[in-house]
Structures are given as C-alpha cells and as structure tokens.
Amino acid sequence: xxxxxxxxxxxxxxxxxxxxxxxxxxxxxxxxxxxxxxxxxxxxxxxxxxxxxxxxxxxxxxxxxxxxxxxxxxxxxxxxxxxxxxxxxxxxxxxxxxxxxxxxxxxxxxxxxxxxxxxxxxxxxxxxxxxxxxxxxxxxxxxxxxxxxxxxxxxxxxxxxxxxxxxxxxxxxxxxxxxxxxxxxxxxxxxxxxxxxxxxxxxxxxxxxxxxxxxxxxxxxxxxxxxxxxxxxxxxxxxxxxxxxxxxxxxxxxxxxxxxxxxxxxxxxxxxxxxxxxxxxxxxxxxxxxxxxxxxxxxxxxxxxxxxxxxxxxxxxxxxxxxxxxxxxxxxxxxxxxxxxxxxxxxxxxxxxxxxxxxxxxxxxxxxxxxxxxxxxxxxxxxxxxxxxxxxxxxxxxxxxxxxxxxxxxxxxxxxxxxxxxxxxxxxxxxxxxxxxxxxxxxxxxxxxxxxxxxxxxxxxxxxxxxxx
Ligand SMILES: *Cc1c(COP(=O)(O)O)cnc(C)c1O
Numbered sequence: 001x002x003x004x005x006x007x008x009x010x011x012x013x014x015x016x017x018x019x020x021x022x023x024x025x026x027x028x029x030x031x032x033x034x035x036x037x038x039x040x041x042x043x044x045x046x047x048x049x050x051x052x053x054x055x056x057x058x059x060x061x062x063x064x065x066x067x068x069x070x071x072x073x074x075x076x077x078x079x080x081x082x083x084x085x086x087x088x089x090x091x092x093x094x095x096x097x098x099x100x101x102x103x104x105x106x107x108x109x110x111x112x113x114x115x116x117x118x119x120x121x122x123x124x125x126x127x128x129x130x131x132x133x134x135x136x137x138x139x140x141x142x143x144x145x146x147x148x149x150x151x152x153x154x155x156x157x158x159x160x161x162x163x164x165x166x167x168x169x170x171x172x173x174x175x176x177x178x179x180x181x182x183x184x185x186x187x188x189x190x191x192x193x194x195x196x197x198x199x200x201x202x203x204x205x206x207x208x209x210x211x212x213x214x215x216x217x218x219x220x221x222x223x224x225x226x227x228x229x230x231x232x233x234x235x236x237x238x239x240x241x242x243x244x245x246x247x248x249x250x251x252x253x254x255x256x257x258x259x260x261x262x263x264x265x266x267x268x269x270x271x272x273x274x275x276x277x278x279x280x281x282x283x284x285x286x287x288x289x290x291x292x293x294x295x296x297x298x299x300x301x302x303x304x305x306x307x308x309x310x311x312x313x314x315x316x317x318x319x320x321x322x323x324x325x326x327x328x329x330x331x332x333x334x335x336x337x338x339x340x341x342x343x344x345x346x347x348x349x350x351x352x353x354x355x356x357x358x359x360x361x362x363x364x365x366x367x368x369x370x371x372x373x374x375x376x377x378x379x380x381x382x383x384x385x386x387x388x389x390x391x392x393x394x395x396x397x398x399x400x401x402x403x404x405x406x407x408x409x410x411x412x413x414x415x416x417x418x419x420x421x422x423x424x425x426x427x428x429x430x431x432x433x434x435x436x437x438x439x440x441x442x443x444x445x446x447x448x449x450x451x452x453x454x455x456x457x458x459x460x461x462x463x464x465x466x467x468x469x
Contacts (some may be wrong), residue, residue: 035096049239055088058084063086072111084107085155102293110157115326119321125160125360148198149197150165181214196227200226231256238274243277285314300345316335354367354368371383
C-alpha cells in the first residue's frame with residue numbers, strides 16, 4: 001500500500017536513469033525529469049493541473065523543442081489525423097532520442113496515421129447506430145455508455161472515437177445531458193451507467209458533480225462508472241478535493257487506461273492511491289498496440305505494476321479498425337499469445353480479459369487460448385498452462401439447480417432470454433440472419449414451413465430474427 005505523503009516526496013526524486021549523451025545532460029538542468037524548457041517552472045505551477053492543461057503541446061515547433069522528431073513524425077505533426085495535445089507532464093516522460101519510446105508512440109503523430117487499410121471505418125463500433133439520443137450508446141441490455149465530453153487531457157493517436165474527440169465544435173450541451181439523463185430515467189433496465197467521452201474528469205468539477213448527482217437520483221441506476229485517462233495524462237488533477245467529491249456518489253467504479261509500465265510514475269502512484277483510498281474500485285483497460293505493448297514481457301510488467309497500485313486489469317482490447325490506427329494493429333493471435341503467457345504464470349487478479357470489440361457494433365467478444373481439449377459424454381479433457389493434460393469426470397445424474405426449484409428456470413426479465421443464452425435456456429431454438437428465409441426460398445422449391453408450435457419470426461432489433469420454440 002502507498003502512503004500519499006511518502007509518494008509525494010518520492011515524486012521529487014531525481015530523474016530516472018536515462019540513456020547516455022545529450023539527453024541526460026539536458027535533463028540534469030532541473031530537479032525532476034522535466035525537459036529544459038520547463039526547468040524554471042515553479043513546482044507549484046508544474047503540479048497544478050490547470051497549468052498543465054493550459055500549457056499543452058500541440059505544434060510542430062513546440063514538440064521539436066523537447067523531442068528530436070523524425071521525418072515521419074514531422075509529417076504527422078504537419079497534418080495529423082485529428083487533434084494533437086500533450087500535457088507537459090506526459091511529454092516529460094518521452095525519451096527525446098528514441099523514436100520507439102512507448103510513451104512517445106502513443107501521443108506523437110506520424111505520417112502513417114493517414115494510411116487507409118482494409119476494414120477501416122470512422123465509427124468502427126457503430127456507436128452512432130446504437131444511440132437513442134446523442135452521446136448515449138445503449139448497446140447492452142442493462143447498461144449504457146454516456147459520452148459527456150469530447151475533450152481529453154491528451155489525445156491517443158489510436159483513439160477509437162477520433163471521429164468526435166478533440167473537436168472543440170462538437171461539444172455536448174446542457175440539453176444533450178438532459179436528454180441523456182431523461183432516457184436513463186425512463187429506461188428502468190439501465191442499472192449501470194458508464195461515463196466516458198472524451199474524458200469525464202476533464203469536465204469542470206461542478207458540471208461533473210451535477211451529472212453524478214442527477215444520475216444518483218435515479219433509483220434504478222445501481223452503479224456509476226467513470227472511464228478516464230486523466231490519472232495517466234494529468235495525475236495532478238486527482239486532488240483531495242476531487243476524490244472527496246467523487247466518494248459522495250458511491251457505488252462509483254473507475255476504469256483507467258494504461259498501456260505501458262512507464263506510465264506508472266510516482267505522480268500517477270499518488271493519484272491512484274487517492275482514488276483507491278476514496279473507496280473507488282479501480283480497473284484498467286489496455287489497448288494492444290504494435291511496437292508499444294505487444295509482448296508478454298511488457299504486458300506482464302504492466303499488469304504487475306497495476307495490481308501493486310490496487311488497479312485490477314480489466315480488459316485488453318484488440319485495436320479497433322478505426323481511421324488513423326491501422327499501423328497500431330497486431331494480429332489477434334498476438335493477444336492470445338499474451339494471455340497464454342499470463343494465465344497460470346501470474347496472479348489471476350493481474351490478468352485482463354482479452355476482447356475484440358466487434359466491428360459493426362457487435363460489442364466486446366472475449367478471445368482466449370483453448371483450454372478445453374476434448375469431450376465425450378461424462379468426461380472433458382482439459383490442459384493447463386504447463387501443458388499438463390487432465391480429465392474432469394462429470395456427474396451422470398446432474399439435473400440442474402432448476403429441477404428442485406422450477407421457478408428459478410423462468411427468466412426474470414425478457415432480456416435474460418436474449419441471444420445464445422436464450423438457445424440454452426430453451427426460449428429459442430435458433431438464431432438466423434435477416435433475410436435467411438427469403439434467400440433459401442428458391443423458385444420451384446417447396447418452402448419449408450415451421451411446425452405449428454413455432455410462431456412467426458419477429459425482428460429483435462439487432463438486425464436478427466429470432467424465433468421462439
Ligand atoms: C464497453 C461497453 C460497455 C461496458 O461493457 P462491460 O463489459 O460491462 O464493461 C457498455 N456499453 C458500451 C457501448 C461499451 O462499449
């Protein structure tokens with residue numbers, strides 16, 4: 001566990017060991033790892049989140065003062081795919097001499113951003129198609145994603161929402177918030193509201209608190225979650241005042257975005273300790289990025305550091321097929337290899353669920369190595385992480401929980417019987433794509449008619465037809 005005061009002191013430590021040569025000389029100018037251009041900024045200002053936000057770097061001229069930009073980066077900075085902004089704090093973590101620096105690759109554009117690729121779309125998750133009101137994505141039965149701002153502390157070059165994020169003209173207004181909250185209030189199945197954006201922690205404190213208060217006033221909203229990268233880009237923002245405010249809206253969970261162990265600096269450790277001490281369960285989302293964290297060793301170091309700071313790795317995302325992100329993509333097999341390298345080798349708490357967020361709006365689909373090798377009635381064959389192969393004998397008299405309590409077999413809610421689980425529950429016998437019947441009704445053929453017990457197909461709103469058996 002980290003003591004906040006102790007960490008504050010540790011954040012005053014001299015710079016980390018740097019590569020030799022000019023860069024380490026430049027860095028010896030200040031008492032921290034700060035590049036020379038900020039050497040004279042007083043501590044109080046450097047540690048003030050407002051100063052950090054108002055001194056963000058966004059031009060080629062500014063960036064070239066602290067980084068030896070490559071030709072490719074110069075091209076990227078001249079015509080970036082979307083907005084560039086980097087807090088001085090985050091920029092100070094960049095290795096000015098290493099073009100492969102994992103911090104640098106996340107925020108400095110390169111010319112590759114403009115390269116189209118197979119499968120590329122602007123809204124790869126079809127979020128706009130699942131929005132009943134602007135900025136509210138209702139993709140899953142019992143929870144919604146509420147986009148509350150388009151602004152972030154800094155901009156990740158692989159951003160999945162670069163179609164809206166960073167554009168100062170595309171802001172959410174008070175009346176957008178009203179419509180979002182109104183939708184949630186009149187949709188009782190929504191028990192979980194996930195605030196995202198943009199970054200909700202970038203909102204003026206009073207606006208954020210007002211949203212939290214209004215959501216908390218809705219009885220069926222059981223939990224509120226905030227998705228944020230502010231603790232990584234702008235740890236100074238996690239002030240005692242902010243955590244005091246947040247803790248008044250429990251149960252409040254937070255999902256943070258970390259991609260590399262280098263992001264877990266002493267400043268970030270202070271921010272995480274404050275959030276965890278405020279009783280906020282912390283999760284981490286990581287995007288699998290080529291050249292940044294696409295190795296078992298890099299990922300293992302990251303997840304170990306996260307749990308050390310009381311952050312539970314939650315999702316590891318396959319990079320979305322979004323404009324600007326083509327060169328960050330890995331194969332899916334790389335993600336499976338990483339999970340193979342973690343599961344069993346380290347604490348289960350340190351292992352995220354690897355997901356492909358399905359193009360077209362299918363939602364998050366978990367992918368993992370195959371552990372179930374074979375099966376026959378009464379027996380399954382499994383393998384563990386070491387390659388040990390074993391069997392599990394299944395009971396031959398198992399009738400299920402519901403045999404003794406048939407009432408428990410009934411779905412409590414219409415939504416409980418949706419999808420593939422509905423097939424298992426016996427609510428439906430098949431799921432077929434739209435247009436399936438027409439396609440198979442060939443001229444001259446006698447059309448197959450379903451048995452009378454099966455009522456006609458009804459669209460279920462997901463572009464699929466579902467029939468009840
Ligand atoms: C990721 C996501 C959620 C939350 O999913 P969980 O698996 O519950 O974390 C909700 N809505 C949308 C649109 C999402 O993309």
